[in-house]
Amino acid sequence: xxxxxxxxxxxxxxxxxxxxxxxxxxxxxxxxxxxxxxxxxxxxxxxxxxxxxxxxxxxxxxxxxxxxxxxxxxxxxxxxxxxxxxxxxxxxxxxxxxxxxxxxxxxxxxxxxxxxxxxxxxxxxxxxxxxxxxxxxxxxxxxxxxxxxxxxxxxxxxxxxxxxxxxxxxxxxxxxxxxxxxxxxxxxxxxxxxxxxxxxxxxxxxxxxxxxxxxxxxxxxxxxxxxxxxxxxxxxxxxxxxxxxxxxxxxxxxxxxxxxxxxxxxxxxxxxxxxxxxxxxxxxxxxxxxxxxxxxxxxxxxxxxxxxxxxxxxxxxxxxxxxxxxxxxxxxxx
Numbered sequence: 001x002x003x004x005x006x007x008x009x010x011x012x013x014x015x016x017x018x019x020x021x022x023x024x025x026x027x028x029x030x031x032x033x034x035x036x037x038x039x040x041x042x043x044x045x046x047x048x049x050x051x052x053x054x055x056x057x058x059x060x061x062x063x064x065x066x067x068x069x070x071x072x073x074x075x076x077x078x079x080x081x082x083x084x085x086x087x088x089x090x091x092x093x094x095x096x097x098x099x100x101x102x103x104x105x106x107x108x109x110x111x112x113x114x115x116x117x118x119x120x121x122x123x124x125x126x127x128x129x130x131x132x133x134x135x136x137x138x139x140x141x142x143x144x145x146x147x148x149x150x151x152x153x154x155x156x157x158x159x160x161x162x163x164x165x166x167x168x169x170x171x172x173x174x175x176x177x178x179x180x181x182x183x184x185x186x187x188x189x190x191x192x193x194x195x196x197x198x199x200x201x202x203x204x205x206x207x208x209x210x211x212x213x214x215x216x217x218x219x220x221x222x223x224x225x226x227x228x229x230x231x232x233x234x235x236x237x238x239x240x241x242x243x244x245x246x247x248x249x250x251x252x253x254x255x256x257x258x259x260x261x262x263x264x265x266x267x268x269x270x271x272x273x274x275x276x277x278x279x280x281x282x283x284x285x286x287x288x289x290x291x292x293x294x295x296x297x298x299x300x301x302x303x304x305x306x307x308x309x310x311x312x313x314x315x316x317x318x319x320x321x322x323x324x325x326x327x328x329x330x331x332x333x334x
Contacts (some may be wrong), residue, residue, distance in 0.1 A: 021281040025059035028255035032085035035261040036297040048259040049096035056094025057097035066101035071118035073113025100144040102157025104132025140169035154196035159204035193228025224239040225308040242317030245331040
């Protein structure tokens with residue numbers, strides 16, 4: 001006769017499980033072309049992520065900005081830098097445990113609309129989520145979503161840096177999610193806020209190689225939080241910017257580069273970066289930064305001396321935020 005043993009979960013155990021923190025990891029710009037593309041050709045698609053993959057893989061959601069279309073089609077736009085990455089390179093993101101990417105940036109249409117649409121197909125094939133670009137406005141403004149430990153997390157990619165209006169997604173027009181106008185962006189954020197437990201906006205904005213955000217960016221960030229965003233993440237400057245709190249919600253003006261070519265114009269500071277770790281527990285969000293240095297196109301965790309220097313820089317650049325010696329970010333009590 002078979003006996004059936006049914007495990008009993010106590011109320012205290014259930015409570016413990018329900019309060020397990022949700023762990024999110026956010027990185028800045030990822031480029032898989034140019035010098036990084038050459039490194040991948042030599043050492044394989046996993047090469048850019050080898051040093052950071054073990055950390056990213058532990059996150060419930062790992063997310064970044066993909067600064068390139070992924071395709072073998074299209075004609076290069078007439079601009080200083082036009083990027084296009086091989087479909088096979090996405091294997092590196094899968095290996096690293098990156099769950100989703102924003103495509104709302106000033107390179108997603110470098111090789112035209114067909115290459116942009118190919119990017120969506122290749123990401124889907126690799127089971128990598130995406131937001132910020134699509135076959136029309138509705139798809140471009142559709143957030144990446146994932147339910148983690150019973151909580152619905154939504155991330156919307158938008159860009160305030162696009163080459164020209166032809167790049168903006170429209171009602172029946174492929175393109176990127178534009179942040180040049182408040183609508184439909186703010187309405188999309190309001191909708192996300194109603195339908196999800198945590199709403200995050202990943203935005204391409206500000207000027208390259210600058211240490212501080214533009215005035216419009218500080219205003220826009222507050223508008224997004226007023227519309228329901230819980231966390232704002234920025235990219236595009238290719239260097240770190242500071243942190244500001246508004247209504248007790250953090251704004252990271254720039255996460256910097258993550259996997260990228262060295263910039264001759266931006267110099268050394270384009271190689272100094274960070275990984276942002278966010279924890280959500282009991283509906284409260286806390287964040288911690290881990291400094292990173294890009295060496296040979298590959299992000300590396302560094303020693304205490306480098307970490308102290310990076311944290312000191314971020315404290316200098318921040319508005320009303322404090323980063324302690326362990327990278328924990330808190331709002332200054334004024």
